[in-house]
Amino acid sequence: MIQLDNVHKSFGTNAVLRGVNLSVERGKSMVIIGGSGTGKSVALKSVLGLVKPDQGTITVDGQDVQTAERETFLARFGMLFQGGALFDSLPVWQNVAFRLQRGHLKRPKGEARAIATEKLRRVGLKPEVADKFPAELSGGMQKRVGLARAIAAEPEIIFFDEPTTGLDPIMSGVINDLIREIVVEMGATAMTITHDMSSVRAIADDIAMLHDGVIQWTGPVSDLDHSGDPYLDQFIHGRATGPIEAVR
Amino acid sequence: MTHFLAMIGRWVLNMLAAIGRLAWFTLDTVRHIVTPPFYLRELGQQLLQIGWLSLPVVGMTAFFTGGALALQIYAGGARFNAEAVVPSIVAIGMVRELGPVLGGLMVAARVASSIAAEIGTMKVTEQIDALVTLSTNPMKYLTVPRVIAATLAVPVLVAVGDSIGIFGGYLVGVNRLDFNAAAYMSNTVNFLEAGDILSGLAKGAAFGFIVAIMGCYWGMQSGRGAQGVGAATKSAVVSASVLILAANYVLTEVFFST
Numbered sequence: 159m160i161q162l163d164n165v166h167k168s169f170g171t172n173a174v175l176r177g178v179n180l181s182v183e184r185g186k187s188m189v190i191i192g193g194s195g196t197g198k199s200v201a202l203k204s205v206l207g208l209v210k211p212d213q214g215t216i217t218v219d220g221q222d223v224q225t226a227e228r229e230t231f232l233a234r235f236g237m238l239f240q241g242g243a244l245f246d247s248l249p250v251w252q253n254v255a256f257r258l259q260r261g262h263l264k265r266p267k268g269e270a271r272a273i274a275t276e277k278l279r280r281v282g283l284k285p286e287v288a289d290k291f292p293a294e295l296s297g298g299m300q301k302r303v304g305l306a307r308a309i310a311a312e313p314e315i316i317f318f319d320e321p322t323t324g325l326d327p328i329m330s331g332v333i334n335d336l337i338r339e340i341v342v343e344m345g346a347t348a349m350t351i352t353h354d355m356s357s358v359r360a361i362a363d364d365i366a367m368l369h370d371g372v373i374q375w376t377g378p379v380s381d382l383d384h385s386g387d388p389y390l391d392q393f394i395h396g397r398a399t400g401p402i403e404a405v406r
Numbered sequence: 407m408t409h410f411l412a413m414i415g416r417w418v419l420n421m422l423a424a425i426g427r428l429a430w431f432t433l434d435t436v437r438h439i440v441t442p443p444f445y446l447r448e449l450g451q452q453l454l455q456i457g458w459l460s461l462p463v464v465g466m467t468a469f470f471t472g473g474a475l476a477l478q479i480y481a482g483g484a485r486f487n488a489e490a491v492v493p494s495i496v497a498i499g500m501v502r503e504l505g506p507v508l509g510g511l512m513v514a515a516r517v518a519s520s521i522a523a524e525i526g527t528m529k530v531t532e533q534i535d536a537l538v539t540l541s542t543n544p545m546k547y548l549t550v551p552r553v554i555a556a557t558l559a560v561p562v563l564v565a566v567g568d569s570i571g572i573f574g575g576y577l578v579g580v581n582r583l584d585f586n587a588a589a590y591m592s593n594t595v596n597f598l599e600a601g602d603i604l605s606g607l608a609k610g611a612a613f614g615f616i617v618a619i620m621g622c623y624w625g626m627q628s629g630r631g632a633q634g635v636g637a638a639t640k641s642a643v644v645s646a647s648v649l650i651l652a653a654n655y656v657l658t659e660v661f662f663s664t
Contacts (some may be wrong), residue, residue: 209536232541243536257540260443284469307540 159184160205165214167200169338174200175211176371178318179279182364184219187348189358191393193369193402198351200238201368202317205349206235214331218315227263228236236346240320242300244292244307251288254278254306263311265312281336298329305333307338316341318350322357334360355394358382367393369402412657431623435553438545448551456517456552456618457559461566463516468567471504472496472574480583492583493590494597496575501602502662503567507654513560514646518621521552522642526635534626536659544626553618560614561607568606600608605661612657613650620646 160182174197180203182188186207190198192239203209207223217225222348223231224264244253258265265273281302294301301321308316316338322330334357334378341348341361361378366376367390375387382394393399473518475496483489525548530536537544572594621642628638 203535208538229541234540235539237536237539239532241531243532245533247535257544260445261541263541264456387432 159219160188160349161215162201162205163215163217164213165195165201165204165216165245167204167209167211173276173371175204177214178368178371178373182347182349182378184347185337185345187284187361187363188366189350189352189362189364190350190366190368191353191355191358192374193353193393196368198368199319200318202349202351206232206237206317209252226299232262233257233261233311234314234315235317236311236315237317238301238304238308238319238321240323242292242297242304244300244303246292250278250283250295250303252276253292253303254310255289256307257311264336269320273310274306276311278303280309280340281306282332297324298326298332300350301325301329302334302336304329305336305340309344312344313346313384315347315349316344318348318352318361320352321350322354324351327356330356331360335362353393369393373398415514426530427627428623430620433567434545434617435549435619435622439554443546445547445551449554450549452551452555454561455520456513457562460513460516460563461557463512464563464567465570467508467512468500468505468571469574471508472500472571472576473578475499475504475571476557476575476578476583480579489583490593492585493575493593494581496579497572497598498595498602500571500575501568501606503600503606503658506564506570506606506609506613508607509567509610509651510560510617510654511532511566511612511647513556513563514617514620514643514650517556518617518624518642519639521621521627522606522628522639525622526628526638527552529626529628530630530635537573549618549622552622553615556614557611558614558620560617561610565603566604579638582598601661605657608661609654609657612653616653617646618651620649630660632656 160179162178164171165175165178178201187188190201192198194286200209202209205218205223207228218226218231218234218406221231221335245256248256251261251271251274254277255270258270258273259267271288275288278287279283283299283302283306287295287299287303292303295303321333321337337348337350338361348361350357359382362379364376364378364383367374369389375385375390377385384392385391388401391401398404476492479492479495480489483491512625528548533546537547576590576594579590580587624638624642628634
């Protein structure tokens with residue numbers, strides 16, 4: 159289980175997280191929603207230890223993320239970044255098999271390539287893509303490669319940072335379905351941040367809305383449309399008027 | 407008046423903080439150089455990028471500098487009938503000073519900028535974060551191979567540049583200034599000492615270290631967007647160039663002050 163307790167984080171005078179409390183149960187898919195700049199990415203990166211909170215604790219299965227042995231701890235995670243974050247200098251298969259070519263998960267080159275090809279197939283990409291470079295791929299294909307890389311080492315926990323940003327609706331649907339299928343198939347715990355409501359409904363078991371540095375609302379996806387929370391209602395219906403200021 | 411003093415105080419504090427960050431980065435790099443894991447494939451790639459691919463620019467710079475130096479020394483030496491010193495001064499000047507300094511500056515322009523832009527872009531596009539999530543330390547994977555490669559490659563570039571520069575002087579001396587070819591060569595060889603060559607190579611190693619550290623440091627410090635990467639690139643080249651010239655003075659004091 160992932161547990162955030164009273165997590166605070168400021169950048170200069172900008173207090174982004176002001177006491178976030180959140181639990182993500184093992185094997186569940188939690189989607190964090192909220193407007194741009196509300197600290198969703200900071201919350202996600204705090205769990206990975208990429209950002210150090212000013213206050214509060216974050217634990218994964220009871221282990222504090224700040225004191226955990228880094229390599230072992232991070233080996234439990236896979237992450238799909240917003241822009242893919244593929245390594246430009248490496249061909250696609252080496253991007254996917256990156257973790258399998260170094261560290262304690264290292265495999266022989268042939269085996270690493272075979273796993274990469276299989277993961278590419280899993281996300282709907284042909285083996286010919288394996289030898290291309292990221293710059294030769296479309297945005298949708300890059301997301302798929304990023305997804306293949308995130309699942310290559312079969313992690314227990316997968317994070318998705320804005321998985322459909324910049325994609326057309328059809329490709330967004332494809333990515334959403336893939337994420338859902340893979341998370342269910344692997345039995346992984348998933349944490350996704352997005353403001354794409356189609357992603358929310360396709361991916362989530364549970365939802366948390368981050369607003370003004372705190373979790374404004376959290377509950378199962380089935381409660382999304384009748385939460386009674388004015389902030390959540392305004393957000394999911396995309397209304398300009400309501401408790402959330404349209405100009406931030 | 408108080409406002410002015412506060413401004414100076416802030417500037418001094420910011421400067422000290424920047425020096426501290428750079429010193430810490432350098433120490434951290436050295437620590438990672440001597441502790442595993444080692445990424446040998448990345449080191450090989452960087453040796454190719456920094457060493458082999460810098461050869462044309464360093465070689466051409468040295469060639470033309472050697473030729474110009476021969477002309478200058480000949481013209482200057484003619485004022486007190488010392489034209490004959492051209493071969494020895496070209497050789498000593500290239501090996502002790504111009505080879506390492508110009509080689510270092512050309513590598514700074516080519517490599518520090520490229521490293522800062524590459525790492526800066528990786529930071530902006532979250533590739534550095536991706537490395538961390540893939541259990542790979544960016545210092546070990548990105549900084550260490552570049553620093554080792556530059557520290558090893560630049561002395562080699564300097565050695566090759568020295569030879570090409572002396573050859574440039576030789577061509578001008580023999581073909582333009584009517585020196586006897588055999589006499590020019592023997593004068594060059596007779597006046598050069600091992601210490602001249604070794605001091606130049608040591609300078610090359612120091613300059614290579616500076617170039618890579620500056621490129622990596624500014625790349626890692628890069629701000630967001632194209633402007634941030636552009637600023638990081640500029641800072642890398644400027645700081646590497648200035649530090650090379652400063653280090654050159656210090657090393658010259660160390661090697662030749664007695």
